[in-house]
Amino acid sequence: MATENGYTLDQFLADTRATIKAKGVPSGLAEIRDHVEKLLRNPELLTKHLGDPVPYRERTTIGHDPETDVHVLVHGREKGGKSVPHDHGPCWVIYGNYKNPTRMRRWRRLDDGSKPGYAEIEIQRDFMNEAGHASVFAVGDIHSIEYGDDTFFIRVTGGDVESQKTLRFDPEKKSVQVADRARGQR
Numbered sequence: 001m002a003t004e005n006g007y008t009l010d011q012f013l014a015d016t017r018a019t020i021k022a023k024g025v026p027s028g029l030a031e032i033r034d035h036v037e038k039l040l041r042n043p044e045l046l047t048k049h050l051g052d053p054v055p056y057r058e059r060t061t062i063g064h065d066p067e068t069d070v071h072v073l074v075h076g077r078e079k080g081g082k083s084v085p086h087d088h089g090p091c092w093v094i095y096g097n098y099k100n101p102t103r104m105r106r107w108r109r110l111d112d113g114s115k116p117g118y119a120e121i122e123i124q125r126d127f128m129n130e131a132g133h134a135s136v137f138a139v140g141d142i143h144s145i146e147y148g149d150d151t152f153f154i155r156v157t158g159g160d161v162e163s164q165k166t167l168r169f170d171p172e173k174k175s176v177q178v179a180d181r182a183r184g185q186r
């Protein structure tokens with residue numbers, strides 16, 4: 001029997017499939033987050049799927065389950081960076097930090113979305129997503145990220161976010177625009 005340290009990507013995808021079948025989404029997302037945190041504790045996860053030493057690569061898909069369309073991506077950042085507030089289109093997303101933390105901000109939308117290009121958002125929560133921890137963003141949730149040098153995080157998505165149209169917000173200008181990620185906009 002595998003130990004928890006050896007929790008593999010295949011086990012993760014199988015457990016996630018079972019959770020989605022049993023509980024559905026969004027009800028099952030908290031349980032899937034627990035599976036992600038188990039995966040983060042596998043010390044060999046990145047060397048196994050990316051190589052040793054682990055290269056910095058902006059985005060690598062290391063797993064996909066065709067039945068549930070769940071994707072597992074690794075983001076390896078040599079230099080610090082940040083994103084603007086955004087949603088994930090029709091997808092849910094779980095962010096788990098593997099090495100070093102990400103500062104995570106959750107935003108709440110205040111307007112009703114009826115005025116094209118206009119959006120008012122405010123920070124709802126601001127926290128550090130430490131290594132070993134994962135955070136759930138349900139469909140429609142808005143967040144932004146900020147990280148330092150040498151940060152590796154995993155992103156588990158329900159559907160392929162990188163082929164979707166997502167929203168990007170500018171809280172200062174109170175504006176929102178659509179980013180077509182399939183065309184490299186994000």
Ligand SMILES: [Fe+2]
Pocket residue numbers: 086087088093143
């Ligand atoms: Fe995101």
